Amino acid sequence: MKITSLILLQSACSASAFLPPIAGPERTSTIMVRSRSSVDYCNEVEYTTQIEEMSRLLAESNENLARIKELAENIKDLEIQDITLADLGSSPEASMLRRAVAEAKAAVDTFGPNSAEARLSWKDVDKATEEYQYNEQSGEKPWQSHPSYRYSAAHILAHHNYNAVVDSKVLSDAAWSIDQLDALAHFVNIEKARLVESDALHP
Numbered sequence: 527m528k529i530t531s532l533i534l535l536q537s538a539c540s541a542s543a544f545l546p547p548i549a550g551p552e553r554t555s556t557i558m559v560r561s562r563s564s565v566d567y568c569n570e571v572e573y574t575t576q577i578e579e580m581s582r583l584l585a586e587s588n589e590n591l592a593r594i595k596e597l598a599e600n601i602k603d604l605e606i607q608d609i610t611l612a613d614l615g616s617s618p619e620a621s622m623l624r625r626a627v628a629e630a631k632a633a634v635d636t637f638g639p640n641s642a643e644a645r646l647s648w649k650d651v652d653k654a655t656e657e658y659q660y661n662e663q664s665g666e667k668p669w670q671s672h673p674s675y676r677y678s679a680a681h682i683l684a685h686h687n688y689n690a691v692v693d694s695k696v697l698s699d700a701a702w703s704i705d706q707l708d709a710l711a712h713f714v715n716i717e718k719a720r721l722v723e724s725d726a727l728h729p
Contacts, residue, residue, distance in 0.1 A: 626655075631695075
């Protein structure tokens with residue numbers, strides 16, 4: 527069966543509006559894909575190209591992600607050693623921020639970090655942050671959170687320190703997510719190698 531280079535197939539697919547034009551390192555790909563029907567080979571080109579791009583992006587971000595994980599673990603250790611480091615304090619503004627942050631943490635844990643509920647709760651956090659920095663001499667009225675954005679602490683599946691914005695639970699979740707990305711990088715690299723091997727076996 528005829529082998530056509532990825533870049534030629536990609537150009538053909540782009541011309542047929544199957545795929546957007548690809549710019550950057552992907553144009554130099556050496557992975558080959560077998561010609562089949564137009565839809566089939568365009569899907570194969572898209573799949574192969576996106577596997578390659580994901581592999582490249584994960585490799586490029588690996589060093590930064592490793593450093594972020596290290597920082598998260600270090601900050602968590604520091605907060606455990608000295609709980610006052612992240613303490614919000616007891617001012618009225620701090621109480622408002624504490625409540626808004628608690629609601630945001632509950633929304634994220636209950637509905638997910640990209641949920642509509644979480645996005646709405648972040649608006650309250652932004653307002654509370656402004657209030658936290660607010661000068662009481664300005665004479666403005668205190669901000670009040672929207673009542674529909676309230677989430678009971680009972681809905682939170684894991685413990686949070688509500689007196690800190692960046693608590694150990696948030697940091698642990700971040701480190702876990704980075705580990706998941708590291709695992710994804712391994713799987714993607716295996717799949718990329720499989721595609722190369724598959725093409726080598728079908729000249």
